[in-house]
Amino acid sequence: MSVIILGIESSCDDTSAAVIKNDTILSNVIAGQKVHEEYGGVVPELASRAHQQNIIPVVDKALKDAGVRPGELDAVAFTRGPGLLGSLLVGTSFAKGMALSLGLPLIETDHLHAHVLASFIQEPGERKDVPSFPFLCLLVSGGNSQIIEVRSPLEMEIIGQTIDDAAGEAFDKCAKIMGLPYPGGPLIDKLAQEGDSKAFAFSKPRIEGFDYSFSGLKTSFLYFLRDRIKEDPDFIDKHKEDLCASLQRTIVEVLMDKLIKAAKNRGIREISLAGGVSANSGLREAVQAAGRKYKWKTYIPKLSYTTDNAAMIAMVGYHKFLKGEFASQDAAPYARQA
Ligand code: KG4
Numbered sequence: 001m002s003v004i005i006l007g008i009e010s011s012c013d014d015t016s017a018a019v020i021k022n023d024t025i026l027s028n029v030i031a032g033q034k035v036h037e038e039y040g041g042v043v044p045e046l047a048s049r050a051h052q053q054n055i056i057p058v059v060d061k062a063l064k065d066a067g068v069r070p071g072e073l074d075a076v077a078f079t080r081g082p083g084l085l086g087s088l089l090v091g092t093s094f095a096k097g098m099a100l101s102l103g104l105p106l107i108e109t110d111h112l113h114a115h116v117l118a119s120f121i122q123e124p125g126e127r128k129d130v131p132s133f134p135f136l137c138l139l140v141s142g143g144n145s146q147i148i149e150v151r152s153p154l155e156m157e158i159i160g161q162t163i164d165d166a167a168g169e170a171f172d173k174c175a176k177i178m179g180l181p182y183p184g185g186p187l188i189d190k191l192a193q194e195g196d197s198k199a200f201a202f203s204k205p206r207i208e209g210f211d212y213s214f215s216g217l218k219t220s221f222l223y224f225l226r227d228r229i230k231e232d233p234d235f236i237d238k239h240k241e242d243l244c245a246s247l248q249r250t251i252v253e254v255l256m257d258k259l260i261k262a263a264k265n266r267g268i269r270e271i272s273l274a275g276g277v278s279a280n281s282g283l284r285e286a287v288q289a290a291g292r293k294y295k296w297k298t299y300i301p302k303l304s305y306t307t308d309n310a311a312m313i314a315m316v317g318y319h320k321f322l323k324g325e326f327a328s329q330d331a332a333p334y335a336r337q338a
Contacts, residue, residue, distance in 0.1 A: 006073050010083075011081070011087060014307070015091075030309055077106075079111045079114070080327070083111055083333075114312040115137075117316055129297075131150070138273050142277075144275065145161060165218060170217055171277065269296045276308070
């Protein structure tokens with residue numbers, strides 16, 4: 001049986017639509033929003049308006065790229081949350097209207113659940129290795145840092161998560177402190193390649209269990225720079241690369257310490273990465289190095305499936321379709337994970 005699902009994602013500042021046939025992606029269209037750059041972060045009101053402008057052209061392009069007519073779809077899947085409410089409302093309302101007009105089942109998906117299933121997306125004409133269950137997923141993005149034990153495509157347990165800032169936020173906030181533009185994560189990664197990761201030391205959180213905390217690191221970074229700038233106003237400019245490399249090493253070590261601990265505790269050696277921060281070169285190298293050391297099998301999705309995208313939403317849609325898990329027309333978006 002082949003199942004064709006349209007996925008729609010609008011939880012933050014990317015409007016995306018994708019078409020999947022079973023687990024194989026046929027199209028994945030993403031419209032980013034440049035309008036937020038000058039504000040140093042996503043402005044919710046502007047994000048909603050941009051989604052409103054983008055949603056129809058993006059869905060239209062996703063269907064055309066896939067060579068699929070609306071009448072050939074089996075269901076419409078959408079992101080119900082978590083995310084910005086105004087943004088979610090655009091995708092949710094559009095998905096409902098489309099499903100209703102075509103007489104198709106509607107499928108709601110959780111954005112974080114979808115990030116986890118990104119490792120299962122296949123490209124046409126190739127079969128790549130996918131994680132076997134149970135596996136651990138380190139989900140690191142601008143809004144979340146979680147370690148998730150995944151027992152089946154629709155069954156997962158969060159075993160650790162950040163109690164304050166997410167890893168991506170730590171990158172972005174520290175970048176802002178250094179005067180770098182938003183989002184700072186990719187820029188820190190780039191500058192870190194030229195720097196000495198042992199040049200500076202920043203304090204790491206001491207938290208029990210598998211939870212994370214990044215707000216202390218941000219404060220430690222801020223105070224460190226404030227003191228150094230008093231002695232030398234050009235300190236940041238002179239040491240930008242070393243600062244980035246040292247900061248990145250610290251964030252990656254914090255992420256890896258808990259991941260290694262969780263893998264040992266659960267006796268799991270299948271490990272995947274998900275979320276925007278999994279683009280980070282230091283994190284990718286660290287996961288692969290830990291994989292060699294602890295005999296893990298590691299799975300890192302393609303970059304376009306780690307940042308926000310609708311392919312992963314359609315992937316959850318496929319699994320829910322197989323189980324007959326459909327949403328009702330009165331499903332309202334939620335800003336936070338329950
Ligand atoms: O999953 P994502 O696209 O969306 C949100 O959750 O918002 O993640 C975006 C986050 C941002 O914080 C960005 O700075 C971070 O991922 N990021 C990176 C890198 N690429 C994106 N952080 C560190 N290194 C990177 N190469």
